[in-house]
Amino acid sequence: MLGYIVKRLLQLIPTLIGVTLFAFLLVAAVPGDPAQIIAGDSASPEEVEIIRSQLGIDKPLYEQYMSYVVNILHGDLGTSLRSSQPVLDEILSRFPTSFILTVMSLIIMIIVGLIAGIASATKPNSLRDNVSMMFSLFGISMPVFWMGIMFILLFSYYLPWFPSGGSTEFKHFVLPSIVLGLSASGVLARLTRSSILEIVNQDFIRTARAKGLKEKYVIYKHTLKNALIPIITIVGMEFGILLGGAVITETVFSMNGIGRYVVESIQFRDFPAIQGSILFISTLFVFIILLVDLSYSVVDPRVRYEN
Amino acid sequence: MENLLEIKNLKTYFYSENGVVPAVDGVSITIKKGETLGIVGESGSGKSVTALTAMRLTPGKVVEGSINFNGKDLLTLSDEAMRKIRGKEIAMIFQEPMTSLNPVFTIGNQIAEALKTHMNFTKTKANERAIELLELVGIPRPERIVKEYPHQLSGGMRQRVMIAMAMACNPSLLIADEPTTALDVTIQAQILDLMRDLKKEHNTSILMITHDLGVVAETCDRVCVMYGGKVVEESDVHEIFNNPKHPYTQGLLKSIPSLIDSEEETRLYSIEGNVPIPGTLRGGCHFAPRCEFAMNICHTEVPSYKEVATGHFSRCWLHEVEDEEVQNEANIS
Ligand SMILES: Nc1ncnc2c1ncn2[C@@H]1O[C@H](COP(=O)(O)OP(=O)(O)O)[C@@H](O)[C@H]1O
Numbered sequence: 001m002l003g004y005i006v007k008r009l010l011q012l013i014p015t016l017i018g019v020t021l022f023a024f025l026l027v028a029a030v031p032g033d034p035a036q037i038i039a040g041d042s043a044s045p046e047e048v049e050i051i052r053s054q055l056g057i058d059k060p061l062y063e064q065y066m067s068y069v070v071n072i073l074h075g076d077l078g079t080s081l082r083s084s085q086p087v088l089d090e091i092l093s094r095f096p097t098s099f100i101l102t103v104m105s106l107i108i109m110i111i112v113g114l115i116a117g118i119a120s121a122t123k124p125n126s127l128r129d130n131v132s133m134m135f136s137l138f139g140i141s142m143p144v145f146w147m148g149i150m151f152i153l154l155f156s157y158y159l160p161w162f163p164s165g166g167s168t169e170f171k172h173f174v175l176p177s178i179v180l181g182l183s184a185s186g187v188l189a190r191l192t193r194s195s196i197l198e199i200v201n202q203d204f205i206r207t208a209r210a211k212g213l214k215e216k217y218v219i220y221k222h223t224l225k226n227a228l229i230p231i232i233t234i235v236g237m238e239f240g241i242l243l244g245g246a247v248i249t250e251t252v253f254s255m256n257g258i259g260r261y262v263v264e265s266i267q268f269r270d271f272p273a274i275q276g277s278i279l280f281i282s283t284l285f286v287f288i289i290l291l292v293d294l295s296y297s298v299v300d301p302r303v304r305y306e307n
Numbered sequence: 308m309e310n311l312l313e314i315k316n317l318k319t320y321f322y323s324e325n326g327v328v329p330a331v332d333g334v335s336i337t338i339k340k341g342e343t344l345g346i347v348g349e350s351g352s353g354k355s356v357t358a359l360t361a362m363r364l365t366p367g368k369v370v371e372g373s374i375n376f377n378g379k380d381l382l383t384l385s386d387e388a389m390r391k392i393r394g395k396e397i398a399m400i401f402q403e404p405m406t407s408l409n410p411v412f413t414i415g416n417q418i419a420e421a422l423k424t425h426m427n428f429t430k431t432k433a434n435e436r437a438i439e440l441l442e443l444v445g446i447p448r449p450e451r452i453v454k455e456y457p458h459q460l461s462g463g464m465r466q467r468v469m470i471a472m473a474m475a476c477n478p479s480l481l482i483a484d485e486p487t488t489a490l491d492v493t494i495q496a497q498i499l500d501l502m503r504d505l506k507k508e509h510n511t512s513i514l515m516i517t518h519d520l521g522v523v524a525e526t527c528d529r530v531c532v533m534y535g536g537k538v539v540e541e542s543d544v545h546e547i548f549n550n551p552k553h554p555y556t557q558g559l560l561k562s563i564p565s566l567i568d569s570e571e572e573t574r575l576y577s578i579e580g581n582v583p584i585p586g587t588l589r590g591g592c593h594f595a596p597r598c599e600f601a602m603n604i605c606h607t608e609v610p611s612y613k614e615v616a617t618g619h620f621s622r623c624w625l626h627e628v629e630d631e632e633v634q635n636e637a638n639i640s
């Protein structure tokens with residue numbers, strides 16, 4: 001197992017090089033002269049030239065890339081044009097907000113999604129199944145911003161239980177996590193239901209029943225562990241998506257997360273900030289996918305040995 | 308000998324939008340203690356559904372009949388009482404060893420489950436017993452195999468594991484649904500040997516389901532021949548091979564390749580036509596459309612199940628005709 005982890009970590013190196021290349025080229029490929037854009041229309045050619053050499057974009061592309069990578073390795077993601085602060089510091093100061101929101105939403109998503117999915121699958125086509133699947137369809141179809149506004153109206157305006165915005169205290173995270181968690185749980189519930197229904201018809205489930213196992217072992221042990229692969233996949237994807245910033249939710253609930261930072265940087269044409277955020281989010285994603293892959297091999301021994 | 312399992316007039320039907328499928332249509336079977344009863348018949352004749360109904364594991368609906376096991380009517384037991392019988396008193400092994408074991412749990416774990424459920428074994432004790440059971444079914448290095456996963460074993464080894472699992476709680480009845488069909492010929496022989504040995508040692512009754520008369524000859528004491536959801540002939544195994552009464556049984560026997568015949572270079576016999584799809588069958592004898600002796604009455608009326616010799620039953624109109632001839636001859640003389 002340890003060998004497998006080391007091997008997978010080594011395999012990340014080319015992926016990470018690709019990520020840096022992508023982040024670098026994305027900004028290098030922006031039409032127009034970033035120095036001109038930054039300096040503004042009224043700047044003299046000399047001023048533009050100074051900014052250009054400050055940004056290092058007067059050198060050939062490969063040299064620019066090399067120094068970009070060297071900087072990254074030193075923990076330097078550049079300096080924000082907007083605030084003149086190091087981009088990494090700005091990202092890290094917003095990361096806890098996104099992280100807490102992500103973890104809380106995921107917990108809600110997993111609890112609600114799994115319970116609804118199992119409830120449906122254990123009694124397919126019953127009233128219970130229909131009600132749970134109707135709610136999951138609701139969760140999938142309702143736009144997050146609309147649900148967010150409705151929740152603020154209900155639980156912050158009419159019933160003043162929770163604040164409508166902010167991201168400094170625990171109570172600020174309750175409503176946005178519920179909104180994000182519920183809307184993501186719809187997909188998980190449907191996926192859980194269909195995976196369980198598929199597994200339940202397999203021969204080895206018949207064997208488990210022929211052994212005289214209690215139905216709860218048949219479902220929670222034999223079926224669920226086999227259904228876990230698609231479940232882990234969707235949870236992992238959601239983890240990555242949410243960590244990268246829940247732009248809409250953060251905006252609706254006025255939270256200072258990564259999502260809003262990216263959007264504001266784009267609005268301000270803050271190239272180093274955009275580049276740094278892309279690099280940060282992509283790297284996170286790469287590691288989450290690794291985590292997902294590793295948990296596959298924990299769940300399914302066949303994955304472990306094939307590799 | 309005492310009867311262990313008595314299935315009486317069992318009817319298991321499947322209901323779908325396309326109509327009713329009478330997969331098992333009035334089957335009566337008795338297994339005595341320590342006996343091996345074979346059920347033979349082409350695929351689709353209702354063998355598996357009969358067995359699964361006895362385990363109460365079929366999605367089909369039992370519309371009639373009773374299943375008496377050791378004095379209990381299995382069809383009226385509560386779900387919980389039935390669950391306690393499964394795996395403990397009646398165990399079952401299946402045709403597909405490749406898919407019948409759960410891929411994500413170790414062999415040891417899957418054997419230990421039955422012990423923990425029915426015998427209240429602790430984890431360590433169940434694991435020790437699992438190793439013993441693997442040894443019993445002839446698996447080399449059992450201490451290692453308990454920690455392995457199904458995909459690391461061959462088909463024959465997996466079927467041995469299935470047998471070890473089935474034997475875990477020392478059941479009084481073992482149902483084996485085509486246990487060797489998916490295996491290579493040499494492995495088949497080994498598995499049958501193993502089952503015979505286990506039976507001798509533990510006096511387990513076996514319900515051996517197969518479409519292979521070779522398997523019947525090697526393992527069974529008595530045999531039931533099934534066709535179209537009904538038992539058409541039943542007798543002890545020597546009678547079936549030496550003196551088959553039903554034309555379907557005769558056809559089955561003729562389609563076994565024989566070493567003695569091979570010099571004559573005869574083409575292998577096969578019964579013409581196909582196994583009927585249950586639900587498409589209309590009155591009369593189900594075998595009539597494929598029977599070379601079929602008479603008019605065969606297509607319209609179901610023949611009765613007659614004892615043609617002591618302990619030898621057959622369901623065919625020919626027997627009635629023979630009887631009449633005998634009667635007529637007696638009247639003349
Ligand atoms: N779950 C099911 N749903 C509908 N029909 C079934 C089901 N299981 C078996 N049958 C039907 O019952 C008939 C007998 O099947 P089976 O007992 O499996 O035959 P075999 O003798 O080959 O074991 C088949 O024609 C099959 O179509």
Ligand SMILES: [Mg+2]
Pocket residue numbers: 354355356484485
């Ligand atoms: Mg079958």
